[in-house]
Amino acid sequence: MTPIIQALANYSASDLARWHTPGHKGRASLPYLLPEFDVTEVRDLTPKSVGGDVIRQSEDLMAETFGASRSRYSVQGATLPVMAAILAATTPYSRVVVDRIAHQSVHSALVLGNLEPIWAYPSLGPGGYLLPVDDKERAQLIMRSQPEAVIVTSPTYEGLSSPLTETRKVCQEMNIALIVDEAHGTHFAEHQGFPQDALSQGADLVCHGAHKTEQSLTQTGLLHININVLPQLAKRVDELWDMLATSSPSYLLLASLDYLQYIRHQEQYHRQWVNFAVGMREMWKTWEAQGLFILQSWWERHEGGQADPAKVTVVGDGHKLFEAIEPFGVEEKSDPAGISLIVTPQDDPAILNRALKQCAGTMPHRNPLTEFARFWPQSSQALLPYQAWKAKREWVPLSSAINRIAAKPVIPYPPGIPLVALGELINRDVILWLEENHEWYRRGTGDLKGLESAIEGSSPQRGEEGLWVVKEPAS
Numbered sequence: 259m260t261p262i263i264q265a266l267a268n269y270s271a272s273d274l275a276r277w278h279t280p281g282h283k284g285r286a287s288l289p290y291l292l293p294e295f296d297v298t299e300v301r302d303l304t305p306k307s308v309g310g311d312v313i314r315q316s317e318d319l320m321a322e323t324f325g326a327s328r329s330r331y332s333v334q335g336a337t338l339p340v341m342a343a344i345l346a347a348t349t350p351y352s353r354v355v356v357d358r359i360a361h362q363s364v365h366s367a368l369v370l371g372n373l374e375p376i377w378a379y380p381s382l383g384p385g386g387y388l389l390p391v392d393d394k395e396r397a398q399l400i401m402r403s404q405p406e407a408v409i410v411t412s413p414t415y416e417g418l419s420s421p422l423t424e425t426r427k428v429c430q431e432m433n434i435a436l437i438v439d440e441a442h443g444t445h446f447a448e449h450q451g452f453p454q455d456a457l458s459q460g461a462d463l464v465c466h467g468a469h470k471t472e473q474s475l476t477q478t479g480l481l482h483i484n485i486n487v488l489p490q491l492a493k494r495v496d497e498l499w500d501m502l503a504t505s506s507p508s509y510l511l512l513a514s515l516d517y518l519q520y521i522r523h524q525e526q527y528h529r530q531w532v533n534f535a536v537g538m539r540e541m542w543k544t545w546e547a548q549g550l551f552i553l554q555s556w557w558e559r560h561e562g563g564q565a566d567p568a569k570v571t572v573v574g575d576g577h578k579l580f581e582a583i584e585p586f587g588v589e590e591k592s593d594p595a596g597i598s599l600i601v602t603p604q605d606d607p608a609i610l611n612r613a614l615k616q617c618a619g620t621m622p623h624r625n626p627l628t629e630f631a632r633f634w635p636q637s638s639q640a641l642l643p644y645q646a647w648k649a650k651r652e653w654v655p656l657s658s659a660i661n662r663i664a665a666k667p668v669i670p671y672p673p674g675i676p677l678v679a680l681g682e683l684i685n686r687d688v689i690l691w692l693e694e695n696h697e698w699y700r701r702g703t704g705d706l707k708g709l710e711s712a713i714e715g716s717s718p719q720r721g722e723e724g725l726w727v728v729k730e731p732a733s
């Protein structure tokens with residue numbers, strides 16, 4: 259039996275459009291994907307701490323295309339860059355201002371670094387989608403809380419972005435590191451028609467999930483270091499990288515990043531993205547005229563923000579939208595208030611148009627601004643994430659979890675943003691959200707981590723649902 263291979267064969271045979279990562283969509287040419295290239299550190303391929311090697315050579319070529327002083331190749335997605343950047347820029351027990359829309363990898367780094375998060379909260383858009391944190395509000399929070407570093411998530415999972423002007427300014431004035439998790443925006447830099455990339459806005463350390471939209475293989479990521487970063491921080495990043503990265507990197511993955519830097523040097527490649535952005539904005543407009551509510555277009559046209567043309571989020575009845583696109587392709591993310599697609603120049607616009615036409619049929623006389631409102635609970639931090647993780651814990655049924663402290667995060671997947679983070683107080687809104695939404699995530703296309711039965715890690719279907727909370731002292 260080869261269950262994984264069988265499942266992959268079945269998926270490929272279905273011939274469905276892939277509106278999800280990786281950006282090559284199984285359609286781009288991947289000329290380096292050869293069995294004989296599957297090696298790790300041997301002879302001339304071994305990285306050298308002094309002197310230079312082929313990886314360093316390729317990373318420097320990549321840095322050139324991003325305008326970075328140094329770029330590092332990750333074969334552990336964006337997760338390694340996020341962790342290395344945060345741990346390099348902070349010391350244990352220090353305060354960090356963090357966008358609450360951060361991915362789980364950021365939350366994990368807070369535990370590993372024993373950091374105190376001061377959350378910068380987002381507001382909610384149509385369908386309850388999380389909007390980017392407001393630049394000015396974040397800047398004020400930074401001034402008030404005097405953190406050691408700032409961790410921004412931009413763009414959001416749906417590709418919405420806000421400028422970093424004020425945030426950058428206060429970070430510079432206070433001489434603190436600005437780290438940006440730009441996992442979904444590897445393709446922003448140097449392409450007209452995309453949100454302005456974080457590096458060119460002056461961020462110190464920028465993390466990319468290269469595979470999300472670009473043509474590199476799944477599990478590839480990048481960490482870019484700004485030319486203005488203090489040398490000791492750059493050195494610290496390298497040390498952290500050595501601590502956290504595998505010592506047996508896949509050279510197939512590295513080769514795919516090498517190929518990405520090569521095509522990023524080609525004018526034609528940039529032109530392809532620029533034309534794509536024009537085409538996608540026209541598509542947004544066409545389908546809006548047919549009654550679809552497209553979150554990215556709303557963000558640009560009504561809120562004056564910047565949105566990624568490689569994302570299409572249709573807000574509406576998630577069940578109906580899911581049924582509408584199911585015969586045509588596979589979404590990146592679906593939830594009760596809509597579906598989100600990742601589209602790249604590798605996709606066939608004709609199939610996407612057919613699927614969106616079907617979606618338009620689900621929307622008569624509905625107003626997504628008022629009808630599909632969802633909420634996202636906001637909890638208060640009661641313990642540091644590390645303390646909550648180390649504390650003795652107990653399982654309690656959902657009904658008894660109110661006012662208890664989360665000893666395990668609760669994470670809807672995707673987007674991988676904790677609904678309740680470690681150490682947060684579980685309030686009534688959390689329970690309501692779980693009651694309203696848990697069935698969706700159990701349906702098969704996603705997951706809801708942390709909602710478990712009393713036997714740790716097992717499925718709640720087999721027992722009562724509940725959460726792991728910090729054990730209270732016996733009274």
Ligand SMILES: Cc1ncc(COP(=O)(O)O)c(C=O)c1O
Nearest residue numbers: 334335336337361363439441467
């Ligand atoms: C905003 C954000 N940051 C980081 C990550 C982690 O990326 P990866 O899965 O490539 O490690 C993700 C993954 O979805 C993400 O959405």
